[in-house]
Amino acid sequence: MTRLPDRRSICIVRQQNFYELPLRREAEAFRDAGFDVHVILMAGDEKSGSAATDGVTIHRVPGRRVRGGVLRYLWDYVAFFVTVSAVLTWLQVKERFDVIQVNTMPDALVFTTLLPRLMGATVTVFMKEPTPELYETIYGNRKAFRLLAAVEQWAIGYAQAAFTVTEELKQRYIERGARREKITVVLNGPDGRNLLDHKREACVPDPAFFTIVCNGTIEDRYGHATLMQATDIARRTEPRIRVRITGDGNAVGVLEQMISDLHLEEHVSFLGWLPIDDLVCELSRADAGIIPMEASPYSHLIHTNKMYDYTLFGKPVIASRLRSVEEYFDDSSVCFFTPGDPQSLADSMIRLAADRDLGQSLATKAQHLLDSKFGWEHQSRILVDTTIEAMTR
Numbered sequence: 275m276t277r278l279p280d281r282r283s284i285c286i287v288r289q290q291n292f293y294e295l296p297l298r299r300e301a302e303a304f305r306d307a308g309f310d311v312h313v314i315l316m317a318g319d320e321k322s323g324s325a326a327t328d329g330v331t332i333h334r335v336p337g338r339r340v341r342g343g344v345l346r347y348l349w350d351y352v353a354f355f356v357t358v359s360a361v362l363t364w365l366q367v368k369e370r371f372d373v374i375q376v377n378t379m380p381d382a383l384v385f386t387t388l389l390p391r392l393m394g395a396t397v398t399v400f401m402k403e404p405t406p407e408l409y410e411t412i413y414g415n416r417k418a419f420r421l422l423a424a425v426e427q428w429a430i431g432y433a434q435a436a437f438t439v440t441e442e443l444k445q446r447y448i449e450r451g452a453r454r455e456k457i458t459v460v461l462n463g464p465d466g467r468n469l470l471d472h473k474r475e476a477c478v479p480d481p482a483f484f485t486i487v488c489n490g491t492i493e494d495r496y497g498h499a500t501l502m503q504a505t506d507i508a509r510r511t512e513p514r515i516r517v518r519i520t521g522d523g524n525a526v527g528v529l530e531q532m533i534s535d536l537h538l539e540e541h542v543s544f545l546g547w548l549p550i551d552d553l554v555c556e557l558s559r560a561d562a563g564i565i566p567m568e569a570s571p572y573s574h575l576i577h578t579n580k581m582y583d584y585t586l587f588g589k590p591v592i593a594s595r596l597r598s599v600e601e602y603f604d605d606s607s608v609c610f611f612t613p614g615d616p617q618s619l620a621d622s623m624i625r626l627a628a629d630r631d632l633g634q635s636l637a638t639k640a641q642h643l644l645d646s647k648f649g650w651e652h653q654s655r656i657l658v659d660t661t662i663e664a665m666t667r
Contacts, residue, residue: 281308281309281310282308282309282310282372282373282665283309283310283311283312283369283370283371283372283373284304284309284310284311284312284371284372284373284374284375284661285311285312285313285314285362285365285366285369285371285373285374285375286300286301286304286311286312286313286314286374286375286376286377287313287314287315287358287362287374287375287376287377287383287386287387288313288314288315288377289315289316289339289350289351289354289379289380289383290315290316290339291315291316291317291318291319291338291339292315292318292320293313293315293327293332295464295465295468295469295550295579296402296462296579297313297315297377298330298465298468299464299465299468299650299654300375300377300400300654300657301313301330302328302329302330302465302467302468303465303650303654303657303658304658304661305328305329305330306654307658307662309372309373310331310369311329311330311331312330312331312332312333312365312369312371313330313331313332313333314333314335314358314361314362314365315332315333315334315335316334316335316336316337316338316339316354317334317335317336317337317338318334318337318338318339319338320334321334322334322335322336333361333365335354335357335358335361336357337350337353337354337357338350351380351382351383354383355380355382355383355385355386358383358386359386359388359389362374362386362387362389362390363389363390366389366390366393366395367393370393370394371390371395372395372396372665373395373396373397373398373661373664373665374387374390374391374395374396374397374398375397375398375399375400375661376397376398376399376400376433377399377400377402378399378400378401378402378403378405378429379402379403379405379408380405380425381399381401381405381422381425381426381428381429382425382428382429384397384399384429384432384433385429385432396434396435396661396664396665397432397433397434398433398434398435398436398437398661398664399429399430399432399433399435399436399437400436400437400438400460401426401429401430401436401437401438401443401447402438402439402576403572403576404426404443404446404571404572404575404576405422405425405426406418406419406422406423406426407446407570407571407572407575408572409422410570410571410572411495411570411571411572411573412493412495423450426447426450427447427450427451427452430447430452430453430456430457431452433456434664434667435456435458435660435661435663435664436452436456436457436458437457437458437459437460437657437660438457438458438459438460439459439460439461439462439576439577440459440461440575440576440577440598440601440602441459441601442574442575442597442598442601443459443575443576443598444457444459446575458656458657458660459656460653460656460657461577461582461602461648461653462577462578462579462581462582463582463644463648463649463650463651463652463653464579464582464583464586464649464650465650465654466586466649466650469550469554469557469583469586469587470554470586470587472550472551472554472555473554473558474551474554474555474558476555477554477555477556477558477559478558478559479559479560479561480559482514483514483515483516483561484512484514484515484516484561484562484623484626484627485516485517485518485559485560485561485562486515486516486517486518486560486561486562486563486564486592486623487517487518487519487520487556487557487559487560487562487563487564487584487589488501488517488518488519488520488521488563488564488565488566488580489519489520489521489548489553489556489557489580489583490520490521490578490579490580491521491522491523492519492521492522492523492524492525492526492529493523493524493525494524494525494528494568495567495568495570495572495573496523496525496566496567496568497565497566497567497568497594497613497614498519498525498528498529498532498566499525499528499529499532500566500568500613500614500615500616500619501517501519501564501566501619502529502532502533502536502538502542503532503536503616504566504616504617504619504620504623505517505536505538505541505542505620505623506536506538506616507616507617507620508620508623508624508627509538509541511620511624512623512624512627512628514627515541515623515624515627516541516542516543517541517542517543517564518542518543518545518556518559518560519542519543519544519545520544520545520546520547520548520553520556521546521547522546522547526544529544530544557583557584557587557589558587560584560587560589561589561590561626561627561630561633562584562589562590562591562592562609562626562633563580563581563583563584563587563589563590563591563592564591564592564593564623565578565580565581565591565592565593565594566592566594566619567593567594567596567613568594568613568614569594569596569613569614573594573596573598573613574596574597574598575597575598576598577598577599577602581593581599582644582648582649585637585640585641585643585644586641586644586649588637588641589633589637590608590609590626590632590633590634590636590637590640591607591608591609591636591637591640592608592609592610592611592619592622592623592626593608593609593610593611594610594611594612594613594614595610595611595612595613596613602643602648603640603643606635606636606639607636607639607640607643608636608640609622609625609626609632609633609636610622
């Protein structure tokens with residue numbers, strides 16, 4: 275990773291209620307490369323204000339992301355846009371940032387940097403999700419597709435460098451008009467320091483069961499309904515299977531109702547949103563991790579962070595066979611199943627429960643890929659070096 279001869283500064287903007295792990299790993303990558311690092315995010319349940327955390331200055335501005343309909347999302351986006359435009363301009367006058375990185379969504383958030391850019395800041399944008407395809411997947415129509423695609427392209431065109439999370443998503447941006455040389459792929463590889471430091475010796479798998487963990491946002495598109503149906507099938511052949519689900523989202527009520535309706539209380543535990551120490555314990559105690567993502571215009575373009583987290587913890591991964599995943603992993607490193615097919619998923623669960631050696635082989639191969647090229651040690655170099663290159667153009 276390139277280190278700077280003189281101290282430089284960067285500000286990362288993210289519309290989120292908390293200092294999430296993906297944001298933290300990016301901030302700390304720049305910190306380790308010699309940058310003074312600032313982060314702007316929503317205060318959420320915290321008090322507004324600025325404070326240092328592990329060498330990174332966090333600026334929490336008033337606001338909270340609340341799940342809801344289109345109008346609620348628009349209100350949150352507009353309110354945060356106005357607030358950040360003012361705060362970022364004030365900080366630019368005070369701190370003289372060399373770089374401002376805006377993490378979407380929304381894609382339009384990059385335009386909060388207009389005045390700081392005129393003052394000399396280099397602007398980059400990290401686009402982690404395809405907004406037009408996400409809207410189509412959530413709302414089942416393409417009414418806003420062309421507008422969202424236009425905003426996406428304006429954002430890429432405005433920024434001096436753009437990052438995204440898969441080659442498939444990069445190609446989609448290019449197909450819609452973006453310049454290939456402007457977009458760099460940085461995978462969602464985890465920074466082990468942010469997870470493994472929380473491991474506890476008491477958190478180990480229970481040999482009496484085959485425990486599968488599924489953590490993260492709970493929405494229809496993430497396939498929890500398919501997972502419940504598959505668990506109902508799999509338990510009849512392999513009663514040792516236990517599924518532990520953590521997280522929060524709009525589909526929590528549906529998930530809890532399915533657990534009750536299918537009488538899965540003995541086999542499925544829903545734990546809600548967990549603090550990092552408890553989540554790491556759950557990951558450590560699992561025998562496998564699962565990503566039951568439904569196939570959609572959105573899911574074929576992205577990677578989930580938890581896929582890499584499971585690999586980091588040495589767990590075999592059960593995942594939907596999606597184009598974006600198959601581009602990087604094959605059947606020797608991931609146990610694939612057909613998206614949206616409970617029987618196919620049940621077969622994969624039973625297969626791993628019955629063959630621990632297979633699970634170990636999958637985990638070892640995936641770990642090798644993480645260590646050799648997909649992990650954060652490698653991806654962070656791409657992020658930092660490309661940013662420095664953008665600064666010098």
